[in-house]
Amino acid sequence: xxxxxxxxxPSPPPTPHPSGAxxxxxPPARPTSGWRSTPGGxxxxxxxxxxxxxxxxxxxxxxxxxxxxxxDGLRDSAAQLVGLQxxxxxxxxxxxxxTTAFLVxxxxxxxxxxxxxxxxxxxxxxxxxxxxxxxxxADGLAQVSADxxxxxxxxxxxxxxxxxxxxxxxxxxxxxxxxxxEDIVPALDELVAAEQQRVxxxxxxxxxxxxxxxxxxxxxxxxxxxxxxxxxxxxxxxFNGGLVAATVMLLAVAVIGGSTLGSAASRTSRVHDxxxxxxVATSQAFALVNDARSMEAFTLIRRGSGAAYEExxxxxxxxxxxxxxxxxxxxxxxxxxxxxxxVAAHRDVRALDDAGDWDGAVALVTSDDPAASPALFDDLSTxxxxxxxxxxxxxxxxxxxxxxxVGWLLAIFAVIGGLLxxxxxxxxxEEYR
Numbered sequence: 031x032x033x034x035x036x037x038x039x040p041s042p043p044p045t046p047h048p049s050g051a052x053x054x055x056x057p058p059a060r061p062t063s064g065w066r067s068t069p070g071g072x073x074x075x076x077x078x079x080x081x082x083x084x085x086x087x088x089x090x091x092x093x094x095x096x097x098x099x100x101x102d103g104l105r106d107s108a109a110q111l112v113g114l115q116x117x118x119x120x121x122x123x124x125x126x127x128x129t130t131a132f133l134v135x136x137x138x139x140x141x142x143x144x145x146x147x148x149x150x151x152x153x154x155x156x157x158x159x160x161x162x163x164x165x166x167x168a169d170g171l172a173q174v175s176a177d178x179x180x181x182x183x184x185x186x187x188x189x190x191x192x193x194x195x196x197x198x199x200x201x202x203x204x205x206x207x208x209x210x211x212e213d214i215v216p217a218l219d220e221l222v223a224a225e226q227q228r229v230x231x232x233x234x235x236x237x238x239x240x241x242x243x244x245x246x247x248x249x250x251x252x253x254x255x256x257x258x259x260x261x262x263x264x265x266x267x268x269f270n271g272g273l274v275a276a277t278v279m280l281l282a283v284a285v286i287g288g289s290t291l292g293s294a295a296s297r298t299s300r301v302h303d304x305x306x307x308x309x310v311a312t313s314q315a316f317a318l319v320n321d322a323r324s325m326e327a328f329t330l331i332r333r334g335s336g337a338a339y340e341e342x343x344x345x346x347x348x349x350x351x352x353x354x355x356x357x358x359x360x361x362x363x364x365x366x367x368x369x370x371x372x373v374a375a376h377r378d379v380r381a382l383d384d385a386g387d388w389d390g391a392v393a394l395v396t397s398d399d400p401a402a403s404p405a406l407f408d409d410l411s412t413x414x415x416x417x418x419x420x421x422x423x424x425x426x427x428x429x430x431x432x433x434x435x436v437g438w439l440l441a442i443f444a445v446i447g448g449l450l451x452x453x454x455x456x457x458x459x460e461e462y463r
Contacts, residue, residue, distance in 0.1 A: 081448075112422050127149060171221070177214045240292040258270060312357075378394060
């Protein structure tokens with residue numbers, strides 16, 4: 031019996047890819063567990079959205095609180111600075127009254143004596159109040175108080191000797207004036223400069239609050255957009271309601287916080303560049319004109335050898351005029367005219383003295399005539415004091431913020447946004463259970 035072996039037909043060759051390249055491999059399957067899976071990613075990115083939104087609210091609260099504290103600090107530093115200037119001005123005014131009274135031999139005029147005592151007491155009281163208002167500059171103020179005691183003692187000796195006609199009286203007066211101008215005034219000026227630096231630092235903090243908040247919100251929005259893009263790609267849904275709501279909340283933080291903090295910064299800048307600058311300039315002018323009055327008296331006391339004092343008078347009144355014509359004009363435009371009137375009266379005094387009529391010059395400096403130098407100076411001094419007081423009140427009234435509620439409102443909005451983001455992503459996670 032013959033066995034026939036039937037062979038199977040050969041397998042057909044593989045069909046080549048139409049392009050000639052090998053067939054593409056099947057896409058890898060996505061992880062179904064762990065943080066790289068869609069459910070795990072939804073949890074991770076949901077946590078990221080919540081943390082970013084909550085941190086934005088916390089930083090918004092801190093920014094608003096910091097700005098409010100900076101405004102309060104600026105107001106306190108401005109008040110301290112003006113107080114220091116007032117103490118310095120009162121002491122310089124006391125010296126001006128003492129030197130002018132010295133021109134009258136024997137018993138000095140009662141009005142000048144009263145002016146000296148009042149200004150000296152006001153200056154000493156101001157120093158005491160400033161020392162008790164805070165630890166800053168306490169050591170410097172203590173030294174100033176000690177120097178003031180020395181100054182008043184020297185003036186008392188000068189007056190006692192002047193009443194008896196002793197020539198040594200002028201030496202005591204000049205020594206007292208040296209203590210004031212080389213010890214007391216420079217020490218107070220250093221404290222004023224330190225307070226001015228604090229004012230500048232606080233103002234910088236106020237101004238940077240708004241851009242800081244906006245940058246933080248912008249970064250948070252970028253993070254939320256990134257989360258939204260990832261969710262859209264994984265879930266095939268363009269928008270997630272919770273993330274959209276969280277984005278709206280952050281935009282509300284930006285709008286409310288930016289407008290409120292920006293308004294406070296703008297208002298603070300206006301006060302700083304307006305009434306504060308005018309108050310400081312007017313206060314400086316007050317000190318300059320009182321110092322010039324002392325120089326006027328010393329020019330006459332030196333009887334022909336006081337050219338240096340006259341130069342100081344001219345320099346001081348020119349600086350005072352520049353200050354009053356600039357920022358100081360915002361408080362009272364008439365101050366420049368009042369200063370010019372007093373300087374014109376001083377020229378009359380100098381004309382008499384330069385012509386050899388020393389007695390006539392002294393009589394004019396100590397005259398009771400309403401058109402004479404003393405009355406014009408009193409008018410100028412009173413107007414300067416009123417302007418400084420008015421400016422100080424404007425500064426105190428103008429430096430305020432929207433209140434602590436702003437920061438808490440920003441924090442609440444951000445927390446709500448975080449909860450909405452988590453809730454919106456939780457709904458997507460439920461679809462994978």
